[in-house]
Amino acid sequence: xxxxxxxxxxxxxxxxxxxxxxxxxxxxxxxxxxxxxxxxxxxxxxxxxxxxxxxxxxxxxxxxxxxxxxxxxxxxxxxxxxxxxxxxxxxxxxxxxxxxxxxxxxxxxxxxxxxxxxxxxxxx
Amino acid sequence: xxxxxxxxxxxxxxxxxxxxxxxxxxxxxxxxxxxxxxxxxxxxxxxxxxxxxxxxxxxxxxxxxxxxxxxxxxxxxxxxxxxxxxxxxxxxxxxxxxxxxxxxxxxxxxxxxxxxxxxxxxxxxxxxxxxxxxxxxxxxxxxxxxxxxxxxxxxxxxxxxxxxxxxxxxxxxxxxxxxxxxxxxxxxxxxxxxxxxxxxxxxxxxxxxxxxxxxxxxxxxxxxxxxxxxxxxxxxxxxxxxxxxxxxxxxxxxxxxxxxxxxxxxxxxxxxxxxxxxxxxxxxxxxxxxxxxxxxxxxxxxxxxxxxxxxxxxxxxxxxxxxxxxxxxxxxxxxxxxxxxxxxxxxxxxxxxxxxxxxxxxxxxxxxxxxxxxxxxxxxxxxxxxxxxxxxxxxxxxxxxxxxxxxxxxxxxxxxxxxxxxxxxxxxxxxxxxxxxxxxxxxxxxxxxxxxxxxxxxxxxxxxxxxxxxxxxxxxxxxxxxxxxxxxxxxxxxxxxxxxxxxxxxxxxxxxxxxxxxxxxxxxxxxxxxxxxxxxxxxxxxxxxxxxxxxxxxxxxxxxxxxxxxxxxxxxxxxxxxxxxxxxxxxxxxxxxxxxxxxxxxxxxxxxxx
Numbered sequence: 001x002x003x004x005x006x007x008x009x010x011x012x013x014x015x016x017x018x019x020x021x022x023x024x025x026x027x028x029x030x031x032x033x034x035x036x037x038x039x040x041x042x043x044x045x046x047x048x049x050x051x052x053x054x055x056x057x058x059x060x061x062x063x064x065x066x067x068x069x070x071x072x073x074x075x076x077x078x079x080x081x082x083x084x085x086x087x088x089x090x091x092x093x094x095x096x097x098x099x100x101x102x103x104x105x106x107x108x109x110x111x112x113x114x115x116x117x118x119x120x121x122x123x124x
Numbered sequence: 125x126x127x128x129x130x131x132x133x134x135x136x137x138x139x140x141x142x143x144x145x146x147x148x149x150x151x152x153x154x155x156x157x158x159x160x161x162x163x164x165x166x167x168x169x170x171x172x173x174x175x176x177x178x179x180x181x182x183x184x185x186x187x188x189x190x191x192x193x194x195x196x197x198x199x200x201x202x203x204x205x206x207x208x209x210x211x212x213x214x215x216x217x218x219x220x221x222x223x224x225x226x227x228x229x230x231x232x233x234x235x236x237x238x239x240x241x242x243x244x245x246x247x248x249x250x251x252x253x254x255x256x257x258x259x260x261x262x263x264x265x266x267x268x269x270x271x272x273x274x275x276x277x278x279x280x281x282x283x284x285x286x287x288x289x290x291x292x293x294x295x296x297x298x299x300x301x302x303x304x305x306x307x308x309x310x311x312x313x314x315x316x317x318x319x320x321x322x323x324x325x326x327x328x329x330x331x332x333x334x335x336x337x338x339x340x341x342x343x344x345x346x347x348x349x350x351x352x353x354x355x356x357x358x359x360x361x362x363x364x365x366x367x368x369x370x371x372x373x374x375x376x377x378x379x380x381x382x383x384x385x386x387x388x389x390x391x392x393x394x395x396x397x398x399x400x401x402x403x404x405x406x407x408x409x410x411x412x413x414x415x416x417x418x419x420x421x422x423x424x425x426x427x428x429x430x431x432x433x434x435x436x437x438x439x440x441x442x443x444x445x446x447x448x449x450x451x452x453x454x455x456x457x458x459x460x461x462x463x464x465x466x467x468x469x470x471x472x473x474x475x476x477x478x479x480x481x482x483x484x485x486x487x488x489x490x491x492x493x494x495x496x497x498x499x500x501x502x503x504x505x506x507x508x509x510x511x512x513x514x515x516x517x518x519x520x521x522x523x524x525x526x527x528x529x530x531x532x533x534x535x536x537x538x539x540x541x542x543x544x545x546x547x548x549x550x551x552x553x554x555x556x557x558x559x560x561x562x563x564x565x566x567x568x569x570x571x572x573x574x575x576x577x578x579x580x581x582x583x584x585x586x587x588x589x590x591x592x593x594x595x596x597x598x599x600x601x602x603x604x605x606x607x608x609x610x611x612x613x614x615x616x617x618x619x620x621x622x623x624x625x626x627x628x629x630x631x632x633x634x635x636x637x638x639x640x641x642x643x644x645x646x647x648x649x650x651x652x653x654x655x656x657x658x659x660x661x662x663x664x665x666x667x668x669x670x671x672x673x674x675x676x677x678x679x680x681x682x683x684x685x686x687x688x689x690x691x692x693x694x695x696x697x698x699x700x701x702x703x704x705x706x707x708x709x710x711x712x713x714x715x716x717x718x719x720x721x722x723x724x725x726x727x728x729x730x731x732x733x734x
Contacts, residue, residue, distance in 0.1 A: 110526070110530070
């Protein structure tokens with residue numbers, strides 16, 4: 001299944017550029033971008049706006065850390081079951097473990113690779 | 125006529141003989157050992173009457189003396205001469221001798237007995253007549269000196285042999301004669317005196333000689349005190365050694381008489397206590413020497429433990445030395461001596477000044493205590509720095525991985541786009557340059573921070589105002605397009621490492637420059653709060669939420685999007701490390717959109733105090 005709407009939470013413009021490029025290759029065009037944790041929270045918790053089908057979340061974000069945001073999302077009813085893929089340059093096993101415990105679809109390393117993305121989408 | 129003269133001459137001779145005997149007995153009687161015996165007075169009276177008779181007998185040759193009635197050729201004279209003089213005198217003499225003779229015989233036997241006793245006496249003795257003849261020396265004396273009776277027939281020989289040194293002999297003879305004369309005069313014994321006698325075998329003995337004059341003899345007694353002298357000298361020497369040892373050890377001794385309630389102490393103890401002769405040597409005298417803080421405890425110990433339970437005294441306590449009021453530590457020991465009824469009679473013991481030892485112990489204890497706190501402090505510092513290092517490594521690995529991953533992605537995209545999408549390929553190439561510069565900046569600042577932790581620290585008095593001015597000038601020079609107003613307070617001085625404080629101010633001013641980039645006129649102020657002396661860097665930039673005030677100083681934490689304000693992510697971590705190394709604090713205050721203030725303190729400049 002290929003999600004048609006995706007929210008990408010990422011602050012670095014180059015990383016956004018690279019992620020968009022890979023997503024496009026996977027056939028996903030509806031990509032919204034939040035450039036920090038707070039902005040993402042506002043978009044996701046706004047009852048007027050529809051939820052994206054998939055959230056791609058960086059961990060090292062300004063203002064609100066990715067892990068903090070993830071914990072908050074899992075606590076809120078609205079976003080409790082939202083499919084989330086972590087895309088981080090971290091390969092720290094502690095981060096990975098913490099994220100998987102909070103029920104993320106996949107923990108991917110930057111740069112986003114097409115094959116890894118497709119594998120994760122299959123798991124959805 | 126011739127008959128008359130012959131008669132007078134004969135009678136005078138007769139009277140003279142009788143008179144001489146009478147006066148001799150009368151005057152020397154006291155010295156003769158018969159003096160106190162019975163019959164002596166009868167003999168004296170008998171001779172007296174005989175003498176009277178002979179005197180009166182002479183007068184009857186001269187009839188012209190008859191007018192005197194009692195002398196001359198009269199009846200009265202005849203009565204005096206024949207009846208009173210000769211008859212009564214002879215009767216009295218007979219009575220006297222009758223009474224005296226047994227005593228004389230008894231004396232002869234007792235004198236022999238006496239010689240026997242003297243001979244066997246364990247005391248060396250000699251009998252010397254007043255004319256200097258040595259009549260007798262006993263066995264003991266022969267044993268003691270080795271001289272036989274024939275060696276020393278008289279005092280002259282004795283002196284010559286016993287005192288071979290002429291000078292000493294002269295002195296001894298003079299002394300002895302004087303003592304004998306005094307004894308005879310006072311009619312008492314010859315005073316005991318010390319003499320150094322040379323024996324027959326030439327050994328030298330110290331002897332005390334004394335004696336008793338008895339009629340015309342002197343009983344001389346000798347006491348050999350050589351051994352006593354020697355042990356006295358040995359005792360004196362060991363006493364002196366003991367005293368010296370006590371003095372060296374600072375060990376005083378005491379005897380506390382519990383029945384009298386008073387004590388005596390050695391000279392050393394008086395010095396330890398700093399007391400003089402007049403000091404009250406009673407129980408109260410002792411307890412008032414004890415330091416007030418220890419006093420009640422020591423009184424209780426003495427009464428309840430030592431005396432009541434018959435314990436040995438063994439305590440370390442403080443005293444106030446009376447001489448100078450200085451507090452000294454002493455160690456008192458004592459053994460209780462009980463009387464026949466088992467009651468404590470005396471406490472005998474020692475008191476030692478142990479102040480120096482106590483002080484050394486105290487010093488060791490103090491050092492140990494501070495050592496422990498120091499170890500605790502260091503351990504805490506080390507634990508914190510280990511924790512810091514772990515979180516720093518985590519942060520730095522991410523901070524390095526992010527640009528590397530970016531470079532990886534961009535270069536892959538570049539390869540793919542090169543043929544079909546030249547415009548995007550160009551974009552990728554440009555971004556690769558930016559990303560690699562970013563990577564370099566991170567690496568540089570991490571290196572700087574690590575050098576900062578290692579570099580040696582040398583504090584100097586510094587003029588921070590001129591340092592700040594230099595940094596401001598170079599920032600203005602590097603950013604000619606920016607309109608920035610630097611307000612730097614004059615004459616701010618501090619003590620610190622010049623290169624570290626330069627780095628600190630560069631970071632703070634650099635931050636201020638960065639976050640005021642959107643201001644048409646940036647204002648950056650460096651000053652010192654007049655009241656608290658706290659230093660500050662104030663800007664009119666974007667500021668931050670106070671919730672994040674503490675996070676600011678953690679490495680690689682960003683409050684703003686990277687695109688908005690580029691930076692290494694460890695500038696403020698560096699500032700914090702520098703300030704902490706100077707023993708100061710750093711903190712920040714801000715209202716978003718209204719600028720930020722970074723406060724910091726440093727150890728004050730030495731020059732400000734001196």
